[in-house]
Amino acid sequence: MWLSGQLPDSPIPGYLCTPLKSTSINILGIESSCDETAASVCRDGKILSNVVATQDVHGRYGGVVPELASRAHLQNILPVVDQALKLSQTSLADLDAVAFTRSPGLIGSLLVGAQFAKSIAFAQNIPLIAVHHMQAHVLANLIGPKDHPEVIPSFPFLCLTVSGGHTQIVVCHSPEDLKVIGETTDDAAGEAFDKSAKLLGLPYPGGPLIDRYAQSGDAARYTFPEPKIPGLGFSFSGLKTAILYFIQNETAKNPDFVTQNLPDICASIQGRIISILLNKLKLAASQTGIRQVCLAGGVAANKGLRKAFAETGKSLGWKTFIPEMAYCTDNAAMIALTGYYKYLEQDFSPYSVTVNARAAW
Numbered sequence: 001m002w003l004s005g006q007l008p009d010s011p012i013p014g015y016l017c018t019p020l021k022s023t024s025i026n027i028l029g030i031e032s033s034c035d036e037t038a039a040s041v042c043r044d045g046k047i048l049s050n051v052v053a054t055q056d057v058h059g060r061y062g063g064v065v066p067e068l069a070s071r072a073h074l075q076n077i078l079p080v081v082d083q084a085l086k087l088s089q090t091s092l093a094d095l096d097a098v099a100f101t102r103s104p105g106l107i108g109s110l111l112v113g114a115q116f117a118k119s120i121a122f123a124q125n126i127p128l129i130a131v132h133h134m135q136a137h138v139l140a141n142l143i144g145p146k147d148h149p150e151v152i153p154s155f156p157f158l159c160l161t162v163s164g165g166h167t168q169i170v171v172c173h174s175p176e177d178l179k180v181i182g183e184t185t186d187d188a189a190g191e192a193f194d195k196s197a198k199l200l201g202l203p204y205p206g207g208p209l210i211d212r213y214a215q216s217g218d219a220a221r222y223t224f225p226e227p228k229i230p231g232l233g234f235s236f237s238g239l240k241t242a243i244l245y246f247i248q249n250e251t252a253k254n255p256d257f258v259t260q261n262l263p264d265i266c267a268s269i270q271g272r273i274i275s276i277l278l279n280k281l282k283l284a285a286s287q288t289g290i291r292q293v294c295l296a297g298g299v300a301a302n303k304g305l306r307k308a309f310a311e312t313g314k315s316l317g318w319k320t321f322i323p324e325m326a327y328c329t330d331n332a333a334m335i336a337l338t339g340y341y342k343y344l345e346q347d348f349s350p351y352s353v354t355v356n357a358r359a360a361w
């Protein structure tokens with residue numbers, strides 16, 4: 001058994017390790033921070049494979065159960081990594097480094113990916129690269145669309161990262177120089193969607209369902225409050241409470257209120273979440289003067305947000321970018337790509353590096 005203090009340092013290429021096999025740089029990325037087990041191979045910054053195993057076991061509990069997530073990662077990690085290598089026609093011997101999500105996330109889930117990454121790096125005598133999940137979400141914007149890979153933002157760009165665990169506005173000056181300029185003080189945007197859905201009796205994760213019902217609803221039918229948070233901060237807990245009281249009041253008058261008005265309720269909730277997000281993004285763009293603006297994270301899948309983001313960008317003269325869907329939700333391609341940029345900077349971690357549930361950037 002490995003004890004962290006006894007592990008050797010991650011080798012530096014061309015120094016104490018196996019020499020590079022080719023002029024290409026092959027990075028294996030591993031993501032296991034929450035309930036997706038994912039692996040990807042990236043060659044010279046180009047994504048060759050992107051495999052994700054989603055864990056359905058959590059649906060019946062209304063949220064991710066950490067212990068079940070760790071166990072599912074243990075079951076999934078070997079076939080997922082194997083598949084990512086096969087699809088990219090890469091063998092372990094071709095790898096130049098292994099990148100993995102070190103933070104933030106569920107500690108047991110992070111540990112599975114980290115130990116697996118360490119084992120491969122140690123066995124192959126190649127560098128280990130620890131990646132911050134939120135940095136990777138932002139850099140997913142540098143994976144251009146399949147048909148136009150050159151269409152990516154130039155530096156500096158702004159990124160609104162909206163996921164189940166985070167809501168951040170980030171200024172990105174280079175792949176390794178990112179600064180969080182605004183974030184939520186309580187719930188994340190994805191949580192706001194999921195908790196609202198739960199109040200409406202929808203199953204977890206409810207974000208995509210609210211999106212679907214909202215498409216045929218009237219967003220102006222009900223009005224929910226916009227929180228008064230100074231600067232670039234976000235807050236969604238007040239909105240959740242307002243929705244709870246609204247539903248309690250209306251169902252007291254009509255027990256079938258939710259089922260009879262579901263599309264309009266969903267559209268109104270979604271509309272408010274979107275206006276909260278975009279009003280802060282507009283403020284960030286006007287404060288920084290940056291006109292290249294990106295979305296990232298699972299909530300970037302939301303059709304209403306994508307449309308409103310594009311319209312806002314058009315009216316304010318922004319150049320807007322949204323990664324392909326597979327790179328918005330949790331994936332390992334973003335980890336492999338971030339690993340590639342870190343590799344170029346020789347930003348390696350010792351094999352003794354530990355995971356962290358909520359490390360600051």
Ligand code: KG4
Pocket residue numbers: 034162163164165166189190191193194205206207208209211297298299300301302303328329330
């Ligand atoms: O980035 P992600 O896949 O995982 C985290 O790192 O959290 O984001 C998951 C979140 C969940 O809260 C889910 O409900 C939300 O993204 N989400 C959506 C949509 N698709 C996923 N929220 C609103 N509309 C969607 N279409």
Ligand code: ZN
Pocket residue numbers: 133137163164297298329330
């Ligand atoms: Zn994420």
